Amino acid sequence: MRNFQSPGRSAVFAQNGLCATSHPLAAGAAIDVLKRGGNAMDAAIAGAVLLGICEPQMTGIGGDCFVLFSRSDSDEIQAVNGSGRAPAGATAQALRDQGLTSVPLQSADAVTIPTAIETFCHLAETEGKLGLDALLAPAIQYAETGVPVAPRVAFDWANDxxxxxxxxxxxxxxxxxxxxxxxxxxxxxxxxxxxxIARDGRDAFYTGEIAEDMVATLQAAGGTHQVADFSAAACDRVTPVSANYKGVDLVEHPPNGQGATALLMLNILSHFDIAALDPLGAQRAHIEAEAAKLAYDARNRFLADPAHMQRLDHMLSPETASRLAALIDPKRAMAAAAPLTEAIHKDTIYITVVDKDRMSVSLIYSIFHGFGSGLASEKFGILLQNRGAGFTLQQGHPNELAGGKRPMHTIIPGMLRHQGRVMMPFGVMGGAYQPNGHARFVSNLQDFGMDAQTAIDAPRSFSDNGVLKVEQGYSDQTRQDLSDLGHKVEIPDTAIGGAQAIKIHPDGLLEGGSDPRKDGCALGY
Structure with missing residues (x-):
């Protein structure tokens, strides 16, 4: 139980339905959809699209999404890849010929085809109940009448x-x-x-005037994009990947997402007695940081568009985790692994919804960096993501930029399953931090017996390209101990990530947790 004399927030409990997300207006819209007879997929789509208006620096209709969900009559977890591809005319060689070693963040070359709208339309039709027009109505209303800018949104807006x-x-x-x-x-x-879109469906966005508006903006900025690239946009049903950690299965979206990195981290951590350590002490943060260096190095080598990678089984094998765990010295930090192949960012939204029939949805939706590429279509003001910065220009790398290819993606939704039963959809925002965040969250639950809200609230650390970022919630003594172990320690200017979760208790009770690092909340009825 939380200490009611200390700052914090209580978990939210409900019986009929619950949403947890990073903005209260979106949570409210999702619950309204549930009350009108919509299911969890309807509510998640309605809330997600509205988040693009409430948090435009984080996400929007010019971006991508990934979704995990389970239907009300099944514990099978399904996955949908809503990430876009590079335009057909894109080549890494063209950028290398310009003397570039990475895809410029604020350029048309970084803009992949936004595929979130395609995915929302597909899921509304195949899994939803109310219809697209009803789901888009809240976002249309708020886009017209306006949204008051929330405190964390204002902070990020100014930064970006x-x-x-x-x-x-x-x-x-x-x-x-x-x-x-x-x-x-x-x-x-x-x-x-x-x-x-509400009237004419996905073709309203991917063909005709709206697509032409986006293409004209991109071509004017030097992009190779064509209307045909937009009309060809498609999402895919894919098979999740998973790993067991101390009695629960962490289920992740497969590549081109980076969920396999979280699984590898937990596989490495399983070789250590984490539960015997102080959850806020230096030794736990040290072991986790070392595991992250190794797991992220594997990610940078192997993860890419699934049609262009072959090492996923190797990355997730127990033998690989065992060999990597043996490299960790509990008494000394190793040198930083190879730099991340994608530019770091911390701008994503996440929404999770569970309805009265216990359909569960875990949805993450982003334009990558703050305000994406910084380019917006001339007529309609659609901000375009810079997800193509997730490609590498290294020749022969599985994640090398090429036309029609998906980049390695940082956004990952998560779900936990216990003895075959879906027990918790959750997500941790924060760009490259997300796999580390998933591993930390699961460890907080399983190693230290924390409830979801406490596991979300707990201080975070992250080994980020040679620097161990340690939030203010850690003690000065812990930071000193980490420095003594050889880490370069800094307190980050911005809180690390943000998380949302809904626990489905065995008796059906719903328990929601929401990160105080964001403006949002868990809300139920």
Whole structure:
């Protein structure tokens, strides 16, 4: 039980349905959908699209998504890959010929075809109950009438405003400046786009005037994009991957997402008696940091578009984890592994919903960096993701940029299963941190017996390209002990990630947790 004399928040309990996400208006919209007879998929889509209006620096209809879900009549966890591909004309060689060693973040070359809308349309039709027009109505209303800018949103907006270029500055700045807390943000262009999608479906976005608007903007910025690239956008049903950790199965989205990295981390950590350590002590943070270095190095070598990689089984084999665990010295930090192949970012939204029939949805949705590429379509103001920065330009690498290829993606939804039963959809935002965040969350639950809200609240650390970032919640003594072990320790300026979770108790009771590092909440009825 939490200490009611200390700052914090209680878990949220409900019987009929529950949503946990990073903005309260989106949580409210999702619960309204459930009350009107929609299921968890309906509610998750409605909330996610609205999050693009509430947190436009994090996500939007110019981005991608990944989804895990289980139907009400089954504990089978299904996965949908809603990540976009590079345009057919893209080549790594063209960028290498310009003397580049990475894909420029604020360029048309970084823009892959946004595939979230394709995915939402597909899932609304195949898994939802209410229909697309009903699900888009909350976002259309808020895009027209406006959303008050929340505190964490304002903080991130100011940090990322310099990314915005041209038309995007007009659409997302207030007299050339980031908004202050409480200012009203409106997106009339997006409202019109969503109205057309509600009326005509996915073709309204991927063909005709809206697609032509995005293509014209990208071509003007030097992109190779064609309307045919947009009309060909498609999501895929794929098979999840999983690993057991101390009695629970962590289920992850397969590549091109980085979920396998979390599984490898937990496989490495299983070789240590983590439960015997102080959960907020230096030794636990040290072992976790070393496991992260090794798991992320494997990620950087192997993960890519699944059509272009062959080492997933090797990455997830027990033998691989055993060999890597043997490299960890409990008394000394190893040198940092190879730098991350994608540029670090911390901008993503996550939403999870469980309904009265216990359908569960775990959905993550992003435009990659803050405000994505910084490019917005001229007429409708659609911010375009820079997910193509997740490619490498290294010749022959499985994740090398190429036309029609998906980049390695950082966004990963998660689910936990116990004895074959779905017990918890959850997600941890935070770019490259996400696999580490998944492993830390599961360890908090299984090694230390924390409830979901406590596991979310607990301080975080992350070994990030040679620096061990340690949140303020750790003691100065712990930071000193980590320095003595050879880590370069820093307190990050921005909190590490953000998480949401819903536990489904064996008797059906729902328990939601939501990260205080964000503006959101868990809400039920």
């Amino acid at each position: 405003a310099a990314t915005l270029q041209g038309t995007a500055r007009e659409a997302y700045l207030f007299d050339g400046k980031a908004p202050k807390v409480g200012q009203i943000f409106r997106a009339p262009g997006q409202a019109e786009v969503l109205r057309r």
